[in-house]
Amino acid sequence: MNKSKIAVLGAGSWGTALANVAAENGHTVRLWTYKADQVPEINEQHTNQHYLGAVQLNANVVATADMAAAVEGADLVLSVVPTKATRQVAQQLSTYLQTDQQPVLVAATKGLEPGTFKRVSQILAEEVPETLRAGIGVISGPSHAEGVVKHDPTLVTAVSDDLAVAELIQANFNNQTFRVYSGTDVIGTEFGGALKNVIAIGAGALETLGYDANAKAALFTRGLAEISRLGQAFGANPITFMGLAGVGDLFVTATSIHSRNFRAGEQLGAGKALNEVIEDMGMVIEGISTTKVAYELAQQKHVEMPITTMIYQVLYQGKDIQAGIQELMGRPLQKEGF
Numbered sequence: 001m002n003k004s005k006i007a008v009l010g011a012g013s014w015g016t017a018l019a020n021v022a023a024e025n026g027h028t029v030r031l032w033t034y035k036a037d038q039v040p041e042i043n044e045q046h047t048n049q050h051y052l053g054a055v056q057l058n059a060n061v062v063a064t065a066d067m068a069a070a071v072e073g074a075d076l077v078l079s080v081v082p083t084k085a086t087r088q089v090a091q092q093l094s095t096y097l098q099t100d101q102q103p104v105l106v107a108a109t110k111g112l113e114p115g116t117f118k119r120v121s122q123i124l125a126e127e128v129p130e131t132l133r134a135g136i137g138v139i140s141g142p143s144h145a146e147g148v149v150k151h152d153p154t155l156v157t158a159v160s161d162d163l164a165v166a167e168l169i170q171a172n173f174n175n176q177t178f179r180v181y182s183g184t185d186v187i188g189t190e191f192g193g194a195l196k197n198v199i200a201i202g203a204g205a206l207e208t209l210g211y212d213a214n215a216k217a218a219l220f221t222r223g224l225a226e227i228s229r230l231g232q233a234f235g236a237n238p239i240t241f242m243g244l245a246g247v248g249d250l251f252v253t254a255t256s257i258h259s260r261n262f263r264a265g266e267q268l269g270a271g272k273a274l275n276e277v278i279e280d281m282g283m284v285i286e287g288i289s290t291t292k293v294a295y296e297l298a299q300q301k302h303v304e305m306p307i308t309t310m311i312y313q314v315l316y317q318g319k320d321i322q323a324g325i326q327e328l329m330g331r332p333l334q335k336e337g338f
């Protein structure tokens with residue numbers, strides 16, 4: 001395929017891993033960071049120690065703290081900063097894009113914006129010039145940065161309202177160890193990616209509390225039912241939750257020690273205070289704010305989400321986890337619904 005100019009905004013774990021995939025595919029890559037002190041390390045040592053340890057990055061990953069330089073002439077711009085920073089970064093991006101520039105914009109962040117309840121691609125659409133709105137896509141699926149940079153076989157999905165946009169993202173990022181599917185269910189893909197983080201926090205807590213596979217299977221299955229129900233209330237295709245952005249990403253996030261959400265849950269299960277968990281992680285734990293958004297959305301849409309509600313009460317109202325589990329187990333009997 002033709003080689004592209006790709007700008008990646010956000011040089012944390014995931015932005016760096018995606019920049020590395022793009023560089024390995026022969027594209028010209030600019031990795032923007034708002035922390036200027038990361039630039040010499042990435043450009044001279046070809047590492048990003050804080051986020052990815054000693055892994056050697058492709059030498060064609062070029063970091064810069066200058067967003068204008070990063071996005072100049074870019075064919076694709078990926079947004080990979082935390083959800084809470086996305087709006088501000090998209091506003092900055094809008095000031096730097098040339099008026100005749102028509103890059104495809106890709107949301108690689110998984111979360112829902114506190115207060116507005118917006119999905120990440122919606123935030124981008126609201127903040128960038130109207131002419132770019134038709135060219136917005138999402139990349140999601142089970143893909144820890146740590147596995148991607150060491151070339152573990154990884155499958156993700158690229159989606160957009162316009163299949164041609166999804167296919168363009170697919171063609172640019174696909175390679176022998178990073179296989180990209182395409183689709184058009186943006187709502188389902190973004191709800192799946194955001195809400196699995198909530199369930200992963202619960203899975204981490206179960207791990208610490210010594211629960212076995214029965215409890216984890218129960219959490220995954222009924223958690224996925226909640227994710228699907230809320231997504232469908234916003235127009236998602238339920239089949240999406242059976243795919244990479246649904247059960248696939250739930251599985252990886254709720255079972256892997258690489259997951260920040262799972263690790264946060266483990267620490268909460270051990271009795272660590274939420275503010276200490278956040279402080280010590282040093283990386284974004286999206287599920288914490290997403291839990292609150294999901295809880296509020298469930299109330300607003302009258303969607304039954306007992307597990308999410310319990311995790312919300314643990315995180316924000318000091319509920320005891322064991323008491324929460326007992327409450328869930330004692331709920332009125334019902335048919336198995338999805």
Ligand SMILES: NC(=O)c1ccc[n+]([C@@H]2O[C@H](COP(=O)([O-])OP(=O)(O)OC[C@H]3O[C@@H](n4cnc5c(N)ncnc54)[C@H](O)[C@@H]3O)[C@@H](O)[C@H]2O)c1
Pocket residue numbers: 010011012013014015033034035051080081082083085088089108109110111143144145146282283284286
């Ligand atoms: N880490 C993964 O394996 C992975 C995989 C798939 C998706 N994601 C998603 O990607 C997103 C980013 O995750 P991550 O793991 O790379 O996070 P991270 O904490 O490793 O990195 C976030 C990056 O954003 C930067 N940043 C923070 N606040 C900023 C601001 N106000 N302005 C500009 N930059 C800011 C940080 O400096 C850092 O470079 C999250 O939504 C996460 O769910 C992560």
Ligand SMILES: O=P(O)(O)OC[C@H](O)CO
Pocket residue numbers: 110141142143144197200249252253258259260261262284285286
């Ligand atoms: O490390 P986490 O918990 O933010 O999860 C990262 C990705 O979403 C896994 O696909």
